[in-house]
Amino acid sequence: MSLDQQVVHLRHREGSQEGTRYIAVASGKGGVGKTILSINLGRCISESGNRVLIIDADLGLSNVHLMLGLTPKKNLTHFFFGEASFEDILVKVSDNLYFISSGNGILELAKLPKDQVLSLIRRLQELSEGSYDFVIFDTPPGIHEDTLAVVSAVDHPLILTTPEPTAVADAYALIKVVNKESGLENFYLVVNKVEGEEEGRKVYESIRLLTDRFTKARVDFLGTIRYRKNLIRKIIDQDPFERGFTTDVYNILSNMKLGIKARRRSFWDVLLGRLFGK
Numbered sequence: 001m002s003l004d005q006q007v008v009h010l011r012h013r014e015g016s017q018e019g020t021r022y023i024a025v026a027s028g029k030g031g032v033g034k035t036i037l038s039i040n041l042g043r044c045i046s047e048s049g050n051r052v053l054i055i056d057a058d059l060g061l062s063n064v065h066l067m068l069g070l071t072p073k074k075n076l077t078h079f080f081f082g083e084a085s086f087e088d089i090l091v092k093v094s095d096n097l098y099f100i101s102s103g104n105g106i107l108e109l110a111k112l113p114k115d116q117v118l119s120l121i122r123r124l125q126e127l128s129e130g131s132y133d134f135v136i137f138d139t140p141p142g143i144h145e146d147t148l149a150v151v152s153a154v155d156h157p158l159i160l161t162t163p164e165p166t167a168v169a170d171a172y173a174l175i176k177v178v179n180k181e182s183g184l185e186n187f188y189l190v191v192n193k194v195e196g197e198e199e200g201r202k203v204y205e206s207i208r209l210l211t212d213r214f215t216k217a218r219v220d221f222l223g224t225i226r227y228r229k230n231l232i233r234k235i236i237d238q239d240p241f242e243r244g245f246t247t248d249v250y251n252i253l254s255n256m257k258l259g260i261k262a263r264r265r266s267f268w269d270v271l272l273g274r275l276f277g278k
Contacts, residue, residue, distance in 0.1 A: 020129050021258070022154035023136045024057075028170025030141040032162045033192040033225070035067055036240045038138035040249045043241065046096035048260045050133035053090075054099035055124065057150055058140040059112060065101045067240045068093060075103035080112075080120055086127045098132075100124075114145050121149065142170070143177045152182035156256060158222070162193045163203050172210050179217040187211075187219045190252055193227040200224030222255045224248065 025038045038054055046052040056064040056076075065072055072091045078084035090098050112120070128135050137154065139147040151157045157178070161171035171189070178184050189207060191200035204221040211217045225248040231240075253260040 020132055021134050021156070023134060023156040023158060024139055024151045024154040025136065025158050025160060026139045026147055026151050026174060027141050027160045027167070028143075028172070028174040029167050032141075032160050032167050034141065034160055035063055035138050036231075036245075037160055037190070037192070037225070037249070038136050039064065039067060039240050040245060041253070042097050042099070042134075042136050043094070044246060044249050044253060045134050045136075045258070045260055046094065049096065050260075051096050051131070052098070052134045052136065053128055053132040054093075054097070054136045054138060056100065056102045057137045057146060059102045059117070059146060064099055064138055065091070068099070069239070072101045075101040076120070077103045079123075080116075114149070117146055118149060121153070143174055147174075148178055148181060151178050152184050156188060157184065157186075158188045158190060159219075160190050160192055161203065161207075163191065163199055168203055168206060172207050175207070175211055175217050175219065176215050179211075179215045183216075185217050187217055188222050188256065189219050190222050190225065192225045194224045195227065197224055220255075222252045225252075 023041065025034050025041070027034050035056075042052045042054045054064060059076070070091055070093075072089065074084040074089045076089065079086065079089050089100050091101065092098055124135075137150045139150050141147075151174075159171050159175060161167045175187050178187075189204055191203045194200040194203075200223070201221065204219070208219050208221075211219050225245060228242060228244055231242045231245055250260070
């Protein structure tokens with residue numbers, strides 16, 4: 001049975017303003033910034049008044065909780081094997097923002113057959129539908145079957161890459177495989193760790209040329225995220241939020257046309273930012 005016949009379609013009804021919207025953050029290779037982008041997307045969307053759930057879909061190798069400095073008592077493993085309820089595995093990050101960990105170093109979850117993975121996704125969909133305005137999946141890197149299934153199913157398949165040739169090649173490979181296996185045609189591209197907009201656009205153009213020539217996919221360019229040295233220290237300190245990074249994320253959301261606007265900073269926020277560089 002082909003992937004498109006098995007996939008769980010998470011997209012909300014076309015033309016409807018209601019219902020949960022689903023975003024997948026995916027990449028062809030690891031280390032390009034998927035998790036920090038997923039977390040910041042969630043935070044920015046939630047600050048506009050939307051209820052957001054981030055699901056760490058890297059089954060058995062979760063790291064969202066590590067980046068946030070949180071230690072969930074329960075994770076997807078407990079839920080899947082009937083040892084915890086949906087509410088038991090929800091972790092509150094801030095107002096309107098929650099996440100679910102898939103656990104770390106859990107072999108049983110990492111080796112689930114495809115039919116059980118799809119069953120798990122269906123259960124998560126049933127429980128999150130209507131309770132959250134947005135669900136964000138932080139997917140495993142590469143062309144893992146879990147990644148292909150989730151990317152093929154969502155409203156907004158967001159592919160993240162960096163300017164490194166290997167990352168660019170793997171991002172194109174992911175788009176090509178998903179397009180071929182599921183027939184999905186519309187993708188979004190974000191280029192991380194760039195020196196400027198021009199560098200990111202060159203990466204986009206190289207991927208677009210390949211997809212136009214060798215696939216039936218269409219890739220929309222959402223924008224870039226600049227490389228920032230101080231972000232590395234914040235990640236080490238388990239505080240993955242940085243003002244410049246957040247600004248770039250809001251620009252990406254604006255290009256996605258989701259109606260998400262940047263929260264206006266108060267006088268005190270602006271003053272402290274100028275005094276202390278926050």
